[in-house]
Amino acid sequence: MTELPSRTASLCPHCLRRIPARRFSENGFVYLEKSCPEHGVLEKVLLWKNVPKPYEEWTRCVPATAPAAEDCPSLCGLCPDHQQKTCTAILEVTARCDLQCPVCFAAAGTGVGPDPDQAQLARMLAMVREKAGLCPLQISGGEPTLRDDLPQIVAQARALGFDPIQINTNGIRLAQEDAYGRALVGAGATVIYLQFDGVAGSVYEKIRGADLFPVKIQAIRNCEKWKVGVILVPTLVKGVNDSQIGNIIQFAKEWIPTVKGVHFQPMTFLGRYPQSPRNEDRLLLSDILAAIEDQTHGELKIENLLPSG
Numbered sequence: 589m590t591e592l593p594s595r596t597a598s599l600c601p602h603c604l605r606r607i608p609a610r611r612f613s614e615n616g617f618v619y620l621e622k623s624c625p626e627h628g629v630l631e632k633v634l635l636w637k638n639v640p641k642p643y644e645e646w647t648r649c650v651p652a653t654a655p656a657a658e659d660c661p662s663l664c665g666l667c668p669d670h671q672q673k674t675c676t677a678i679l680e681v682t683a684r685c686d687l688q689c690p691v692c693f694a695a696a697g698t699g700v701g702p703d704p705d706q707a708q709l710a711r712m713l714a715m716v717r718e719k720a721g722l723c724p725l726q727i728s729g730g731e732p733t734l735r736d737d738l739p740q741i742v743a744q745a746r747a748l749g750f751d752p753i754q755i756n757t758n759g760i761r762l763a764q765e766d767a768y769g770r771a772l773v774g775a776g777a778t779v780i781y782l783q784f785d786g787v788a789g790s791v792y793e794k795i796r797g798a799d800l801f802p803v804k805i806q807a808i809r810n811c812e813k814w815k816v817g818v819i820l821v822p823t824l825v826k827g828v829n830d831s832q833i834g835n836i837i838q839f840a841k842e843w844i845p846t847v848k849g850v851h852f853q854p855m856t857f858l859g860r861y862p863q864s865p866r867n868e869d870r871l872l873l874s875d876i877l878a879a880i881e882d883q884t885h886g887e888l889k890i891e892n893l894l895p896s897g
Contacts, residue, residue: 600624611635634867636874674720676754679712681741682730687758689796691823691855700730709741713748722749726781728756733768739775746776754779754819758800759807766810773814779848780811784820786832787839794828812846820850826871833876834883852876 598609598620609622618636623629683700725745732738732755745753755772759782762769782804785791789799811818820840824830840847854871877890
C-alpha cells in the first residue's frame with residue numbers, strides 16, 4: 589500500500605455526512621478509503637487503474653486540503669472557502685423533462701414543482717455575477733427547452749455580461765422547431781451542450797428509452813444552419829456505449845466546424861440508478877483515456893489529454 593500525496597474530504601453515501609478520506613494505491617490501482625462515525629468503515633472506492641503516473645500528474649495540481657467551511661458542501665453555496673474559482677456556473681431553470689432516462693442522475697421529470705419565474709432567475713443570475721464574476725454560464729434542467737421563455741432567460745444573462753452561454757439540452761425541441769432555435773441564438777446562446785450518447789439507435793434505446801439518433805442528427809444540422817457551436821456530451825455506461833468512444837470522436841471530426849468538441853462523462857450512480865455500484869460497475873476516467881487512445885488507433889494519446897501540472 590502506498591500513500592498518495594494528499595488527503596481529502598468525502599461524503600458518507602448513506603447519511604451524506606462530510607467525513608475525512610485518503611487516497612492510496614494498491615497493485616497499480618488507486619482507491620479512496622473512508623469511514624463514517626455512524627456507518628463505520630465503508631467499502632473502498634476504485635478511482636483510477638493501470639496508469640498511476642497520469643493519476644499523480646492530475647492530483648499534483650489539486651490542493652491537498654478541503655474547504656474550511658463546516659457546512660461544505662451541503663449548505664455553503666458559493667462560499668469564499670473554496671480553493672478553485674467557478675469554471676462554469678450552472679443555472680437550473682426547470683426540473684421538468686420530456687424524457688425518463690434510466691441513467692438520469694437528477695431523476696428529472698418526477699415529482700417536480702413549478703419552474704422558477706423570471707424574477708427568481710434574475711436574482712439567481714445576479715448572485716452568480718456577484719460571487720463568481722463573469723464566468724461561463726450553462727443553462728440546464730431538467731430539460732431547459734421545455735420553457736417557452738428560455739430565449740428571454742438567455743437575454744437576461746447576456747445583459748449581465750455572461751459569455752459564453754451554453755444550453756444543456758437533449759436536442760428534441762431544437763430538432764423540431766426552427767423558430768425556437770433561432771430565437772435562442774438571437775438572444776445570445778453561444779453553445780449547444782448536446783446530449784449525445786453514440787452513433788447507433790440501440791445505444792439511445794438502452795440509455796434514453798428511445799431511438800433518438802435521428803433527432804440528434806437533425807438538431808446538429810439545425811445548429812449548423814443557425815451558426816451556433818455544438819459540444820457533444822456522451823454519458824458513458826459500461827458495457828453499453830464505451831465501445832463507441834472512437835466512433836463518437838470520428839463523428840465529431842466529420843461535423844467540424846459546427847461540432848467544437850466532445851465532453852465524455854461517465855454515468856453518475858445517483859437519481860434513477862437502482863442500486864449502489866460495485867467497483868466493477870464503474871467506468872473510470874482512466875478507462876476513458878485508454879479507450880480514446882485505443883479506439884482512435886493512437887491518433888489521440890493519453891498524454892494529449894492530461895494537464896501539464
